[in-house]
Amino acid sequence: YDPDTGSPVRVNQVGYLTEGPKNGTFVTAATDPLTWTLNAADGTEKASGTTVPAGTDPTSLENVHTFAFGDFTEAGEGYTVTIDGETSEPFTIGDDIYGTLRTDALAYFYHNRSGIEIDADLVGEEYARPAGHVNVAPNQGDDDVPCQPGVCDYTLDAAGGWYDAGDHGKYVVNGGIAAAQVMSVYERTLTTDGADGEPIGDGKLAVPEQGNGVPDVLDEARWQLEFLMSMQVPAGEELAGMAHHKLHDEQWTGLPLLPHEDPEPRELHPASTAATLNLAATGAQCARLYKDYDETAAFADRCLSAARTAYTAAEAHPDMLADPNDGTGGGAYSDGDVSDEFYWAAAELYLATGEDAYLQDVLGSPLHGDAEAVFPSGGMSWAATAGLGALDLATVDSGLTDAQLGVVRGMVTDAADGYAADAANAAYGVPYAPDGGRYVWGSNSQVLNNMVVLATAHGLTGEAGYRDAVLTGLDYLLGRNPLNQSYVTGYGERDSKNQHHRFWANQLDPSLPNPAPGSIAGGPDSQLEDPVAQRELEGCPPAMCYIDHIESYSTNEITINWNAPLAWIAGYADDLGPG
Ligand code: 9MR
Numbered sequence: 001y002d003p004d005t006g007s008p009v010r011v012n013q014v015g016y017l018t019e020g021p022k023n024g025t026f027v028t029a030a031t032d033p034l035t036w037t038l039n040a041a042d043g044t045e046k047a048s049g050t051t052v053p054a055g056t057d058p059t060s061l062e063n064v065h066t067f068a069f070g071d072f073t074e075a076g077e078g079y080t081v082t083i084d085g086e087t088s089e090p091f092t093i094g095d096d097i098y099g100t101l102r103t104d105a106l107a108y109f110y111h112n113r114s115g116i117e118i119d120a121d122l123v124g125e126e127y128a129r130p131a132g133h134v135n136v137a138p139n140q141g142d143d144d145v146p147c148q149p150g151v152c153d154y155t156l157d158a159a160g161g162w163y164d165a166g167d168h169g170k171y172v173v174n175g176g177i178a179a180a181q182v183m184s185v186y187e188r189t190l191t192t193d194g195a196d197g198e199p200i201g202d203g204k205l206a207v208p209e210q211g212n213g214v215p216d217v218l219d220e221a222r223w224q225l226e227f228l229m230s231m232q233v234p235a236g237e238e239l240a241g242m243a244h245h246k247l248h249d250e251q252w253t254g255l256p257l258l259p260h261e262d263p264e265p266r267e268l269h270p271a272s273t274a275a276t277l278n279l280a281a282t283g284a285q286c287a288r289l290y291k292d293y294d295e296t297a298a299f300a301d302r303c304l305s306a307a308r309t310a311y312t313a314a315e316a317h318p319d320m321l322a323d324p325n326d327g328t329g330g331g332a333y334s335d336g337d338v339s340d341e342f343y344w345a346a347a348e349l350y351l352a353t354g355e356d357a358y359l360q361d362v363l364g365s366p367l368h369g370d371a372e373a374v375f376p377s378g379g380m381s382w383a384a385t386a387g388l389g390a391l392d393l394a395t396v397d398s399g400l401t402d403a404q405l406g407v408v409r410g411m412v413t414d415a416a417d418g419y420a421a422d423a424a425n426a427a428y429g430v431p432y433a434p435d436g437g438r439y440v441w442g443s444n445s446q447v448l449n450n451m452v453v454l455a456t457a458h459g460l461t462g463e464a465g466y467r468d469a470v471l472t473g474l475d476y477l478l479g480r481n482p483l484n485q486s487y488v489t490g491y492g493e494r495d496s497k498n499q500h501h502r503f504w505a506n507q508l509d510p511s512l513p514n515p516a517p518g519s520i521a522g523g524p525d526s527q528l529e530d531p532v533a534q535r536e537l538e539g540c541p542p543a544m545c546y547i548d549h550i551e552s553y554s555t556n557e558i559t560i561n562w563n564a565p566l567a568w569i570a571g572y573a574d575d576l577g578p579g
Contacts, residue, residue, distance in 0.1 A: 036051055107518060130258075147267065166558060249262065269330075387453065409460055483546060
């Protein structure tokens with residue numbers, strides 16, 4: 001295993017905030033400190049210092065040094081760092097380095113909408129495409145989807161929503177956390193001192209709903225919320241109020257394949273408790289955010305009613321687990337433990353309604369007060385959602401007593417303390433120390449979700465250490481890592497651009513585009529869970545088990561539930577810069 005990692009001087013290839021920490025990593029056999037120099041674009045030396053030897057980094061099994069130039073605060077572009085004759089990729093120092101990332105990361109969702117034409121006027125000719133799954137041949141359409149045999153005898157109109165990922169499936173579980181985090185991109189701006197939601201307001205994102213009086217980020221989330229609600233089992237049916245786990249093609253399709261060309265029959269899969277609670281949680285969050293706009297007040301009511309019905313149904317069917325073997329034609333997204341989904345849904349319903357019954361379910365949950373259970377060291381994910389509820393309980397105005405608020409905020413800061421310590425211990429500054437050192441499928445999203453917890457703790461306490469760990473997390477994702485890889489398309493000199501995706505498939509068909517800017521790759525997965533990874537990455541150290549190859553779906557896919565925390569973090573980081 002011998003990847004091309006370019007320069008051994010590793011930096012954030014996008015840049016560093018003027019007043020923020022500025023750290024890098026140097027791969028070298030040397031054991032004594034070395035001199036680093038910071039160079040301006042014209043080559044003049046602007047600062048220098050010595051590296052700190054850090055020994056063997058367990059995530060890359062390489063000997064490394066770290067270096068820090070946070071004291072240097074002169075804004076500019078094209079800076080590089082040179083150590084021992086080796087020079088880094090160029091980077092910027094400035095306050096406005098994450099503004100386009102905030103909107104690009106959100107643009108991902110419009111690009112991946114189902115059931116609507118993607119308009120060239122909004123995305124350019126390269127990314128424009130016809131509507132997918134609207135029952136125009138050869139498509140089967142999502143407007144009248146039958147169940148798998150034996151599952152139900154009705155059909156649902158489940159058109160719309162976002163495609164999950166590189167495939168054309170639509171799943172309620174990862175769809176739920178993604179919708180929640182996109183809504184939280186907006187809600188963060190309401191609950192955090194100094195944040196400014198204007199860059200995602202009406203008229204700011206490239207979405208067809210511009211100018212409708214509602215913040216564009218809420219328009220985007222609504223596209224998915226409507227789909228989530230459409231997955232609910234209709235009244236009068238035996239499982240009324242439950243939500244179907246997912247809808248996707250009968251058989252897996254190959255790459256490349258544009259959505260409107262997908263000829264496979266679509267099928268609804270059985271209802272599950274997890275999906276139902278995703279609907280309850282996101283419906284409740286919807287109710288609380290969309291009621292503020294006249295244009296969406298009725299929609300908010302509909303969300304709340306769906307959320308209540310879903311929660312009641314989940315209580316009546318608390319152990320309908322999705323089948324882990326139901327993975328033909330789409331992902332299984334099975335989850336053997338739904339106590340976290342119950343916690344999340346109860347928290348959101350309490351925050352939406354103020355009702356004591358929901359609060360008692362929060363307080364009575366075995367997870368409540370247990371920071372390690374609510375925020376696992378590996379991070380929140382589609383399968384570990386309790387933290388979403390805890391973050392909202394900690395930040396959204398409610399009738400919680402000071403003591404109750406102390407417990408939830410304590411969980412957030414306890415977890416953040418752990419992630420900050422992980423970042424401080426890591427030679428690459430990453431706030432992610434998974435069990436056994438194993439990087440999981442979608443590890444970059446785990447890093448991001450830990451950063452969301454850190455950023456929330458920063459908002460609650462103002463402690464700079466939390467902010468710094470978020471920023472070193474961004475450094476890791478944008479190039480300061482063992483592969484010298486920026487995992488976000490269009491950001492940094494060595495960016496990922498061949499992610500696993502059925503129509504952003506330029507690697508397979510030059511007439512198709514690469515992923516749109518602002519699309520984050522899943523990242524290193526040390527389990528090597530696809531044939532390309534198994535062939536190309538054998539023997540890789542954990543943080544190097546990644547390849548920018550379109551067929552490596554376990555290391556290089558893109559999904560809505562990974563881009564959502566990227567958008568959240570980009571907004572947070574953009575708001576850190578003055579003005
Ligand atoms: O993100 C999912 C990851 O946590 C699982 O380990 C993996 C295998 O079950 O599945 C991932 O989700 C994929 C889904 O099953 C199918 N569409 C693409 C998703 C992202 O790779």
